[in-house]
Amino acid sequence: AHGLDGGLRDEIEELLITADIGVVLTARILDDLSAWAAKNNVNPAEGTLRIKESLLSILEESEGAISAVDAPPAVVLVLGVNGTGKTTTIAKIAHDLTEHGKSVILAAGDTFRDAAVEQLTVWGDRLGVEVVSQKQGADPAAVAFDALVRAQTRGIDYLFVDTAGRLHTKYNLMEELKKIKRVLGDRMPAAPHETLLVLDAGIGQNNIAQAKKFHEEVGITGIVLTKLDGSAKGGAIFPLFADLRIPIKYIGVGEGADDLMPFDRHQFVEALFS
Amino acid sequence: AISDKFNTIFSKVRGRARLSEENISEALREIRLALLEADVNFKVVKSFTASVRDKALGTEVTPRVTPGQQFIKIVHDELVGLLGIEGEGLSLSGPSPAVIMLVGLVGSGKTTTAGKLALHLSKKSRNTLMVAADTMRPAARNQLVSIGQRIGIEVFSNDREQSPNRICADALSYASKKGVDTVIIDTAGRLAVDEQLMGELAALKRAIAPREVLLVADSMSGQDAVTVAAKFHEALGLTGVILTKLDGDTRGGAALSIKAVSGAPIKFAGVGEKLEDLMPFEPGRMATRILG
Numbered sequence A: 001a002h003g004l005d006g007g008l009r010d011e012i013e014e015l016l017i018t019a020d021i022g023v024v025l026t027a028r029i030l031d032d033l034s035a036w037a038a039k040n041n042v043n044p045a046e047g048t049l050r051i052k053e054s055l056l057s058i059l060e061e062s063e064g065a066i067s068a069v070d071a072p073p074a075v076v077l078v079l080g081v082n083g084t085g086k087t088t089t090i091a092k093i094a095h096d097l098t099e100h101g102k103s104v105i106l107a108a109g110d111t112f113r114d115a116a117v118e119q120l121t122v123w124g125d126r127l128g129v130e131v132v133s134q135k136q137g138a139d140p141a142a143v144a145f146d147a148l149v150r151a152q153t154r155g156i157d158y159l160f161v162d163t164a165g166r167l168h169t170k171y172n173l174m175e176e177l178k179k180i181k182r183v184l185g186d187r188m189p190a191a192p193h194e195t196l197l198v199l200d201a202g203i204g205q206n207n208i209a210q211a212k213k214f215h216e217e218v219g220i221t222g223i224v225l226t227k228l229d230g231s232a233k234g235g236a237i238f239p240l241f242a243d244l245r246i247p248i249k250y251i252g253v254g255e256g257a258d259d260l261m262p263f264d265r266h267q268f269v270e271a272l273f274s
Numbered sequence B: 001a002i003s004d005k006f007n008t009i010f011s012k013v014r015g016r017a018r019l020s021e022e023n024i025s026e027a028l029r030e031i032r033l034a035l036l037e038a039d040v041n042f043k044v045v046k047s048f049t050a051s052v053r054d055k056a057l058g059t060e061v062t063p064r065v066t067p068g069q070q071f072i073k074i075v076h077d078e079l080v081g082l083l084g085i086e087g088e089g090l091s092l093s094g095p096s097p098a099v100i101m102l103v104g105l106v107g108s109g110k111t112t113t114a115g116k117l118a119l120h121l122s123k124k125s126r127n128t129l130m131v132a133a134d135t136m137r138p139a140a141r142n143q144l145v146s147i148g149q150r151i152g153i154e155v156f157s158n159d160r161e162q163s164p165n166r167i168c169a170d171a172l173s174y175a176s177k178k179g180v181d182t183v184i185i186d187t188a189g190r191l192a193v194d195e196q197l198m199g200e201l202a203a204l205k206r207a208i209a210p211r212e213v214l215l216v217a218d219s220m221s222g223q224d225a226v227t228v229a230a231k232f233h234e235a236l237g238l239t240g241v242i243l244t245k246l247d248g249d250t251r252g253g254a255a256l257s258i259k260a261v262s263g264a265p266i267k268f269a270g271v272g273e274k275l276e277d278l279m280p281f282e283p284g285r286m287a288t289r290i291l292g
């Protein structure tokens, strides 16, 4: 039959909205589907395929690996709001790199939160990588600087700078982040080569506000979407990418060092429908 | 703000004596949009707008109020009613110690909230003990111990014990000996869909018979908040909810989703990273925030 069946339309709307894709993009996808259905014979399978294609096209060029560099160390600054999985993500990427024979150093740039340095140190011990840290309350920019000097001295391939979780709405904390970035750049002009924003897939539309603000203030070169081993779909990444076009480099799928996968837009779209 | 949108919609209704199907249908669409943008769950929005429609139809427009203001009041009141009562505190009466169990998703703010609650209770002269029952996360015990030192409240911890059940059993007998009247258990974060870990949490609950089982939930949560709340409630029987990170700019619609699906009262709001940053939950303020 021609035209989009009302029941099917409602079903698709619920699927997209409950995946956190948001009202605006959902409406656009449904309008496109209706227009197409008006001119074609549609069955649910074809309708679903059409939607998957729409979603895939939104995510064109959304994939990408961590930047390679001419002269080591490649400096990766990791940031994001509280509890998204920054520290654990650093451990996972470091693990992946060391498995591929790269040398890694971690900078314990969260000098604020209780036992943040200890947490990263445990990971460093588990992975056999050095962790550069100072005492609680130290200037995170100073820790980042020390770690960079250390990495340069030792000829290390990758330096990851962990930072304290911070809400994007907090002026002083955003200024602190800018200072860390500036201090790295003063020491090594190309640094940080990668600035990764870690987003939690269980968060809703606020992921978009977070990405916009962090990008505006610090400049984001890549996104890691965590906790995709849960039931949340992380669909806010669609309107986010459509607007900001920041590539998604990895997804987090668990609490262990191996629970990291490169972002694959086909798998991501398929997962929405499972 | 949404009230401006309604003044425009209802300006066409001026001079009408009652809110009717035709003049509220556009307003209902706006409400639906606002709530979805605020992360309220799809199904919860459906039933909410249906209730608002039923309440609004046939309502007489009060002379000194615009129809738009009238409609907003209906929506706001309905939202406040669903979000729960103001100042519903902890129910701790009964045999000592009263055990409070904190549960929730990974990274939602449980460990920090344990400290906040402990500080809050110490100000009410309760003799509190915190228990580091997260044996999974690297340096989780250190985190709670450090929090305890910061506020001068004792933490029961055992680096050599891997079983949360054993740690809690030992902590409770320690608490009885020391005359502690309140025990706060910090549990490991987990995914609601992890059946094994949810089963372990249910077993822990059965073993310690807590007076309060509080879901610590991130206020920025999206549509999945209903699944999380439903599964935790189904497994444990939640007695309350604490919403965290309300110091951000999220509209916080997850509050409505969580309340709607679990019925558990939202008791506190986490409004910052410091241990002082805990406030009683205010449904009126939350309703305004959600509507945007």
Ligand SMILES: Nc1nc2c(ncn2[C@@H]2O[C@H](COP(=O)(O)OP(=O)(O)OP(=O)(O)O)[C@@H](O)[C@H]2O)c(=O)[nH]1
Residues within 6 Å of the ligand: A080, A081, A082, A083, A084, A085, A086, A087, A088, A089, A110, A113, A116, A163, A164, A165, A166, A198, A226, A227, A228, A229, A230, A251, A252, A253, A254, A255, A259, B106, B107, B137, B189, B191
């Ligand atoms: N299931 C699951 N848990 C994760 C994932 N990533 C991180 N976690 C867990 O989420 C919690 C928070 O992780 P952290 O690495 O401490 O997060 P963070 O962003 O560094 O937190 P702050 O520094 O406090 O802002 C921990 O319990 C992690 O084990 C993931 O992909 N899946």
Ligand SMILES: Nc1nc2c(ncn2[C@@H]2O[C@H](COP(=O)(O)OP(=O)(O)OP(=O)(O)O)[C@@H](O)[C@H]2O)c(=O)[nH]1
Residues within 6 Å of the ligand: A082, A083, A113, A165, A167, B104, B105, B106, B107, B108, B109, B110, B111, B112, B113, B134, B137, B140, B187, B188, B189, B190, B244, B245, B246, B247, B269, B270, B271, B272, B273, B277
């Ligand atoms: N801004 C803000 N940050 C908060 C709030 N509550 C907790 N946090 C932060 O959120 C992050 C996670 O807090 P934790 O207490 O480690 O969370 P958790 O639930 O114990 O994490 P897991 O044990 O890994 O599941 C930390 O950076 C906290 O400082 C809050 O109300 N506001």
Ligand SMILES: [Mg+2]
Residues within 6 Å of the ligand: A086, A087, A088, A110, A116, A162, A163, A164, A165
């Ligand atoms: Mg961290």
Ligand SMILES: [Mg+2]
Residues within 6 Å of the ligand: B110, B111, B112, B134, B137, B140, B187, B188, B189
């Ligand atoms: Mg914890």
